[in-house]
Amino acid sequence: MLEAYSRAWAEIDYDAIAHNCDEVQKIVGSTKIMGIVKANAYGHGDIACAKALRDWGVDFFGVSSVDEAIGLRQGGIEENILILGYTPEEHFHYLHEYNLVQSLCSYAYAKKLNQYGKENHCVIRAHCKVDTGMNRTGVIYQTQEKHMEEILAEYQLEAVSVEGIFSHFPVSDDLGEDAKTFTKKQIDLFNEVLANLKAAGINPGVTHLQNSYGILNYGSLGYDYCRPGLLYMGVTSDDTIPIASNPDFIPILSLYANVSVVKWLQPGMTVSYGRHFTVKKPCKVATMSIGYADGLPRIVSNQDLHVLVHGQACPIIGNVCMDQCMIDVTDVENVQEGDTVCIVGLQGGKRVTIDEISRKAHTINNETLSALAARVPRLKKRG
Numbered sequence: 327m328l329e330a331y332s333r334a335w336a337e338i339d340y341d342a343i344a345h346n347c348d349e350v351q352k353i354v355g356s357t358k359i360m361g362i363v364k365a366n367a368y369g370h371g372d373i374a375c376a377k378a379l380r381d382w383g384v385d386f387f388g389v390s391s392v393d394e395a396i397g398l399r400q401g402g403i404e405e406n407i408l409i410l411g412y413t414p415e416e417h418f419h420y421l422h423e424y425n426l427v428q429s430l431c432s433y434a435y436a437k438k439l440n441q442y443g444k445e446n447h448c449v450i451r452a453h454c455k456v457d458t459g460m461n462r463t464g465v466i467y468q469t470q471e472k473h474m475e476e477i478l479a480e481y482q483l484e485a486v487s488v489e490g491i492f493s494h495f496p497v498s499d500d501l502g503e504d505a506k507t508f509t510k511k512q513i514d515l516f517n518e519v520l521a522n523l524k525a526a527g528i529n530p531g532v533t534h535l536q537n538s539y540g541i542l543n544y545g546s547l548g549y550d551y552c553r554p555g556l557l558y559m560g561v562t563s564d565d566t567i568p569i570a571s572n573p574d575f576i577p578i579l580s581l582y583a584n585v586s587v588v589k590w591l592q593p594g595m596t597v598s599y600g601r602h603f604t605v606k607k608p609c610k611v612a613t614m615s616i617g618y619a620d621g622l623p624r625i626v627s628n629q630d631l632h633v634l635v636h637g638q639a640c641p642i643i644g645n646v647c648m649d650q651c652m653i654d655v656t657d658v659e660n661v662q663e664g665d666t667v668c669i670v671g672l673q674g675g676k677r678v679t680i681d682e683i684s685r686k687a688h689t690i691n692n693e694t695l696s697a698l699a700a701r702v703p704r705l706k707k708r709g
């Protein structure tokens with residue numbers, strides 16, 4: 327890929343990751359940060375983010391798959407890597423070869439891993455996943471049903487070394503009473519598991535529970551690690567969701583495209599596929615070189631989403647196309663081919679945010695960021 331500020335590109339402020347980690351650290355006290363860099367660090371570039379996190383002091387990373395973990399190893403990351411998701415049996419050998427830590431999706435899965443380890447005379451490193459309410463992966467340990475015997479049994483497998491234990495919050499982002507009660511119950515259940523293990527004479531290993539909103543809303547819980555993704559990237563899922571803390575994060579991603587054409591359109595003329603935007607009065611329109619195949623969702627078409635040209639807010643008009651879309655630049659002077667359009671970030675003292683795109687797309691920043699296409703170069707922030 328051409329490393330160029332040419333068509334559409336993202337600039338990532340990898341240096342701001344250290345600042346964002348400092349902000350997280352203020353909230354969680356002595357708990358260490360496990361850097362979640364799955365899905366190419368939500369589109370920000372996993373190796374570059376992992377290196378910035380490592381330089382700050384992170385010694386544990388979380389990814390979703392064995393492929394992502396191998397990518398990090400090949401990119402020079404030697405620290406601990408936890409695979410949060412499922413690794414199929416035919417890839418078990420990579421766990422050993424690349425010294426990875428596999429999360430145990432279920433007791434049945436743990437037994438399969440153990441079988442593999444025994445047959446191949448190796449020990450697979452693992453963390454026990456306890457399902458306290460997400461009901462996605464892990465051994466169920468909830469009010470209605472508790473499988474402590476399976477958790478204990480995982481720690482006793484000969485060829486699986488359980489070095490840690492964790493759970494996950496589904497509603498830590500919600501400060502409503504029901505959600506808070508649910509999350510606090512999850513914390514109690516997780517602590518109960520830890521106490522049961524200790525009572526059985528078993529060292530649980532490293533403990534971790536909090537994702538980004540778990541950090542923002544539940545502060546210092548005293549576990550060994552917390553698992554932020556979004557926060558070191560300087561964003562939350564949605565900036566209108568109230569949070570219990572008041573951190574000062576710097577969003578690390580900016581997104582830009584070039585102007586390719588500027589032209590005047592007259593009343594009655596229409597713009598883009600479907601002709602959903604009709605010009606009412608003479609209108610100066612700029613075409614910019616970014617579209618839905620770059621990750622700008624088509625659903626933001628004609629929704630009054632603003633981008634910045636010469637630091638002035640301009641709405642996207644008409645349907646977003648695959649590689650291009652059009653903006654109304656009538657009020658901006660001297661717009662020319664080659665001018666830079668800021669879709670996310672700061673320009674001329676004004677800021678446009680990923681949150682605005684996500685809201686118009688009826689989704690959260692997690693999705694918008696991780697959907698940023700591979701063809702968009704991620705460049706280290708200039709200056």
Ligand SMILES: Cc1ncc(COP(=O)(O)O)c(C=O)c1O
Pocket residue numbers: 362410494536537538539553554555556557
């Ligand atoms: C198990 C687990 N931990 C941590 C995270 C990080 O979440 P966030 O980006 O909200 O901090 C995720 C992301 O989805 C996850 O699945």
